[in-house]
Amino acid sequence: EADIYQTPRYLVIGTGKKITLECSQTMGHDKMYWYQQDPGMELHLIHYSYGVNSTEKGDLSSESTVSRIRTEHFPLTLESARPSHTSQYLCASSEDADRAEKLFFGSGTQLSVL
Amino acid sequence: LAKTTQPISMDSYEGQEVNITCSHNNIATNDYITWYQQFPSQGPRFIIQGYKTKVTNEVASLFIPADRKSSTLSLPRVSLSDTAVYYCLDRMDSSYKLIFGSGTRLLVRP
Numbered sequence: 050e051a052d053i054y055q056t057p058r059y060l061v062i063g064t065g066k067k068i069t070l071e072c073s074q075t076m077g078h079d080k081m082y083w084y085q086q087d088p089g090m091e092l093h094l095i096h097y098s099y100g101v102n103s104t105e106k107g108d109l110s111s112e113s114t115v116s117r118i119r120t121e122h123f124p125l126t127l128e129s130a131r132p133s134h135t136s137q138y139l140c141a142s143s144e145d146a147d148r149a150e151k152l153f154f155g156s157g158t159q160l161s162v163l
Numbered sequence: 164l165a166k167t168t169q170p171i172s173m174d175s176y177e178g179q180e181v182n183i184t185c186s187h188n189n190i191a192t193n194d195y196i197t198w199y200q201q202f203p204s205q206g207p208r209f210i211i212q213g214y215k216t217k218v219t220n221e222v223a224s225l226f227i228p229a230d231r232k233s234s235t236l237s238l239p240r241v242s243l244s245d246t247a248v249y250y251c252l253d254r255m256d257s258s259y260k261l262i263f264g265s266g267t268r269l270l271v272r273p
Contacts (some may be wrong), residue, residue, distance in 0.1 A: 077202055084260065084263070091263055091264065091265045091266060092207070092250075092260065092263040092264055094260060094263075097260060105260075107186075107260065108260065108262060110232075137204070139206045139207075141206065143261070148191075148193045148194045148195060148254070149195040149197075149212060149214070150194075150195070150197070150253075150254070150261065151197065151209050151212060152197075152199070152206055152207070152209065152261065153209070154205075154206025154208070155206055156205065156206060157204070157205070159204070
């Protein structure tokens with residue numbers, strides 16, 4: 050079982066604040082992902098990384114940014130939070146053996162921007 | 164970017180077998196098909212993965228025909244705790260992007 054951790058689990062914050070959502074994994078996985086999901090809706094890929102110092106934007110446009118300075122750490126930052134950023138953010142890492150990719154998800158961060 | 168397609172919802176009763184089919188019209192040649200289960204307010208959880216023919220584990224079976232344009236997740240004798248959203252996933256090209264479809268919302272009734 051993979052270990053992937055997201056903090057905080059819940060965050061309520063005011064408009065205009067800068068926030069960073071943390072994601073760490075202990076499996077040594079090269080690939081990591083951030084998905085955004087509203088209640089009852091599908092997951093949208095917003096960022097992914099295939100290794101240290103490599104990041105790409107996903108299919109859903111997002112005002113957030115990510116960094117990958119260490120293999121185990123993939124934080125997501127919002128420079129100025131807005132109510133439209135209210136959502137659940139899910140981090141995942143993957144074990145990829147010959148294209149048989151398997152995602153392991155964290156518990157998510159539920160973000161509410163007032 | 165085309166994603167997988169699957170039924171939006173399904174209803175079943177405890178003890179029945181449930182089959183959920185997914186279309187993979189643009190699957191990349193070497194990629195596997197993977198299914199995930201998601202409960203409310205949690206991240207998706209891996210269920211099963213296969214390339215073709217049939218794969219079975221302690222939770223489910225996965226059937227993939229020779230052309231690999233579809234897959235069917237089979238859940239034997241479902242229980243109330245199997246009520247969840249089920250996603251099929253593949254990779255449409257050589258990129259690293261893994262795009263989820265809409266998922267199938269399974270409701271198991273007593």
